[in-house]
């Protein structure tokens with residue numbers, strides 16, 4: 678198992694993994710554009726985990742100067758529940774802290790019990806005083 682910084686050339690394989698892990702991804706075109714931007718702006722806090730040359734885990738840690746967000750935390754179903762998610766999360770927390778982040782946020786669907794348990798066991802708490810709102814600026 679190898680943990681390393683994610684690069685744009687990992688996006689294609691990453692996309693297959695995200696779909697396999699059940700992440701709510703958008704089109705490949707949009708993901709590629711967005712993830713490329715995240716990697717450009719966060720060159721020390723986005724990681725992949727490899728097993729025998731295959732990507733089996735990803736995480737994007739994005740710091741905007743005030744808050745840090747985690748996106749695309751995913752472990753291949755064959756490699757889940759073995760501590761791999763924790764390794765990736767720990768590495769990302771360290772990298773974001775080094776950049777100056779003092780709080781990390783992550784969006785999780787209320788039905789995603791696996792992820793809710795995962796993050797809460799790692800001392801993330803559910804925000805009960807705020808809702809996330811969104812506006813879509815994507816045009817094809």
Ligand SMILES: CC(C)(COP(=O)(O)OP(=O)(O)OC[C@H]1O[C@@H](n2cnc3c(N)ncnc32)[C@H](O)[C@@H]1OP(=O)(O)O)[C@@H](O)C(=O)NCCC(=O)NCCS
Nearest residue numbers: 698750751752757758759760761762763791792794795798
């Ligand atoms: C969430 C996810 C990244 C966890 O990765 P993982 O490698 O399986 O997690 P770990 O093995 O490091 O597990 C750490 C802890 O998370 C919790 N957890 C992990 N999988 C779980 C499951 N299936 N059910 C309940 N809790 C779970 C447990 O508390 C576990 O600790 P334990 O094994 O000592 O009980 C992985 O399940 C995944 O990729 N899910 C699909 C994609 C996804 O939903 N990502 C999150 C988007 S916000």
